[in-house]
Amino acid sequence: MDRATRLDLAMDMLNEVIERDEDVPLKTFGLSMAPTIYGGEWVVVRRVNAEKVGVGDVVIYQAGNVFVAHRIIRKREQGGKVYFTVKGDAHLEAEGEIAAEELVAKVVALQKKGKRIDMNRPRWRLANKAIALCSAWVDRLCKGRVNWRDDAREGNTHPLRRLFIGAVAYVNHQTIKLLMGKWAAPTKRELDGTAV
Amino acid sequence: MISLEQIVRRNEKTASRVLAGEAIVLTPQNSKIHSFNETGSRIWELLADEPTVKEVVAQIRSEFEVGEEQAQADVIAFLEELAAKGMVTFG
Numbered sequence: 001m002d003r004a005t006r007l008d009l010a011m012d013m014l015n016e017v018i019e020r021d022e023d024v025p026l027k028t029f030g031l032s033m034a035p036t037i038y039g040g041e042w043v044v045v046r047r048v049n050a051e052k053v054g055v056g057d058v059v060i061y062q063a064g065n066v067f068v069a070h071r072i073i074r075k076r077e078q079g080g081k082v083y084f085t086v087k088g089d090a091h092l093e094a095e096g097e098i099a100a101e102e103l104v105a106k107v108v109a110l111q112k113k114g115k116r117i118d119m120n121r122p123r124w125r126l127a128n129k130a131i132a133l134c135s136a137w138v139d140r141l142c143k144g145r146v147n148w149r150d151d152a153r154e155g156n157t158h159p160l161r162r163l164f165i166g167a168v169a170y171v172n173h174q175t176i177k178l179l180m181g182k183w184a185a186p187t188k189r190e191l192d193g194t195a196v
Numbered sequence: 197m198i199s200l201e202q203i204v205r206r207n208e209k210t211a212s213r214v215l216a217g218e219a220i221v222l223t224p225q226n227s228k229i230h231s232f233n234e235t236g237s238r239i240w241e242l243l244a245d246e247p248t249v250k251e252v253v254a255q256i257r258s259e260f261e262v263g264e265e266q267a268q269a270d271v272i273a274f275l276e277e278l279a280a281k282g283m284v285t286f287g
Binding site: 027 | 212
């Protein structure tokens, strides 16, 4: 069995388990959701009705052979269909939109520093909403005024623009860290699961 | 210690697929994927019918041309490993 087939089957099985309405722990990789979720940390996901998902929630959708956990920063309805704009907290721009039926699950808890953080608690719902607002602002700023991607494509790397983007990314990161409080940055030992 | 008369059941929380004789199993409690060799995959397939350990040994003996003692030791060792990883329970 080759790697691609194995991955296909693994995704199929994960979907099956999530469909059973059970909480499923998933180990994350990558830094697109830092500082909320660092690669190596565990999240708990649960199947959820798209109607019950809103701005601020971290949701799971499938992109090829991986599940992606990113935050909803906007929600809109068109022609009776619901679409979500999703963005990694560490990214400057949103990836784009996903349709409600593409949603696989919602992140209901984070496993940080040996403790389970319930994302449905009021303190975290508020923090998630605030992070989403901050993320939406960064996305709008980068897309609307700076258009840094096009600039980079055209070879326009004016130092002031780069400085501006760096500043926005820094403020975004620090704001999220502030909202996450002591849960923001795990140590390597905690990521390895050796600390409680 | 597992006895030959015990019934072996797959943990219903697992999900598994068998393709071209190779089984892969997902254990949701840790989101790990386990894959087995030919014999292990066949044993996993047999467990779908909730057999006794004795029945599994007998079936493996007939399919893989292996002596009774060897089959028994290997099957029990494999089932113990599956139990330790939360993939099966004994009744």
